[in-house]
Amino acid sequence: MAHPDRPAPADTRDVRLLSVGTALPGAPVDNLALARRFGQSPQWAEWVDLFVGTRTRHLALDLDQGTHTHTLADLATSAGLRALAAAGLAAGDLDALVLGTATPDLLMPGTVNIVADRLGLDQVPTFQLQSGCTGAFQAIALGRQLLRAGEHRTVLVIGGDVCSRAFDLAADVSALPPEQLVNAMLFGDGAGAVVLSADPVPGAPLVREVFTRLVGLGQAPGQTLAWFGPNDRPDGTPAVSEDYKAIEARVPALSAEIYHELLHRLDWKPDELGYLLPPQLSGRMTTRISEVLDNPSAAEISVVTTTGNNGNGLPFLQLEQLLPRLAHGERALAIAVESSKWIKAGFALEGA
Structure with missing residues (x-):
């Protein structure tokens, strides 16, 4: 049984965050663009801004054509490459890869393994955690534990989602109940990655x-x-x-x-x-x-x-x-x- 009021035991093996990389698809989509796509008035866009407080989002689809432009693997690979470049590392320096997502591209193969293949990774452990808004935290927790266990030195942790896969662009939003309507306003698409290391890299948090x-x-x-x-x-x-x-x-x-x-x-x-x-x-x-x-x-x-x-x-x-x-x-x-x-x-x- 976990005891949330008890401080975690000390561990002498520090884990450092060397770098971060992110990837967003396409240009920002504002509330007016959403309103036009769903056949709504500018007043609807103003209501979204007031009710949700989100002005723009990035979508992995073309609103006009209704076609998807990016997969989660696309975004995750881009974010991972940017994180590696920022750390001055290559994919061959990695000991493990962890991905957290609620929206994998497929049930099988795991999106993490598609990303690993694109990065040129082989013969390393890969882990995919399926979870919502805490999936990135779970992925970081797992990466940190892998490093603290002493068998690995460098882990790439990725998190991302393509929420627009669930959009019904043909829906009559004026007829949707609130529990479905809110999703068209809240969500966007994107991915990010960090490089975690057990090495004492100067200046790394x-x-x-x-x-x-x-x-x-x-x-x-x-x-x-x-x-x-x-x-x-x-x-x-x-x-x-x-x-x-x-x-x-x-x-x-x-x-x-x-x-x-x-x-x-x-x-x-x-x-x-x-x-x-x-x-x-x-x-x-x-x-x-x-x-x-x-x-x-x-x-x-x-x-x-x-x-x-x-x-x-x-x-x-x-x-x-x-x-x-x-x-x-x-x-x-x-x-x-x-x-x-x-x-x-x-x-x-x-x-x-």
Whole structure:
């Protein structure tokens, strides 16, 4: 049984975050473009901006043609190559590859193995974790544990999603119930990657803590993403459904729990934080969460208003903004809440 109030045991094997790389498909798509595609008025676009707080997003599809332009493997490979280049490494320097996603391109082969093939990797362990907004945190946690176990020196961790695969571009959005309509506003596509290392690389931030924890025992899912075979799709069952009211009610409180747990586990004080990377469901939700966390000493790193919620790509987009700013001794916390079956996750970095 896990004890969330008990600090994690000390480990002398440090793990460092060497670099980050990201990939976004195409140009930003604003709310007016969405309104035009769905046959809605400019007032609808203004309502999206007010209700969701997200102005633009990047989509792996051509809205006019209704065709997909990028796969998750495309974006993940690009992000991975950029992270490797930023670390001054080649794919041959890697000991393992980990991918976190809720939207793999196929059930088999795993998208992680398609990415490995494109990177030229072979004879290395590969892991694919399927999860929603905390999948990137789970992937980082696994990468860190692989390094701390002592058998590996360098791991590439990737997270990303192509949420637009679930879009029904022919849908009459004016007739959709809120739990389906909200998905057309919230989500975008993208991927990111980090290189983690057990080597004492000067200047590379230390990954001080990572945790993920299921907290949804006996509770209804806040989000579902269905998979259908050719013969088992029930009539009228939506591919994606979101209980946005439940998410609004629960995510700020869960975020506060993660925030305080990380501080407790690390014995850090709130005023010692330089940066805070809050959950990125939407611009509006990020504002609500930040108000609950109420830490004016920590600069907020938030990108969702311009990138949309691209799931497991988002933490890496936040890290891309954080790393150039994180000075020696400065501390940062990142928080994520997954509503699919309610998972809490967080990680902590310290500048070196």
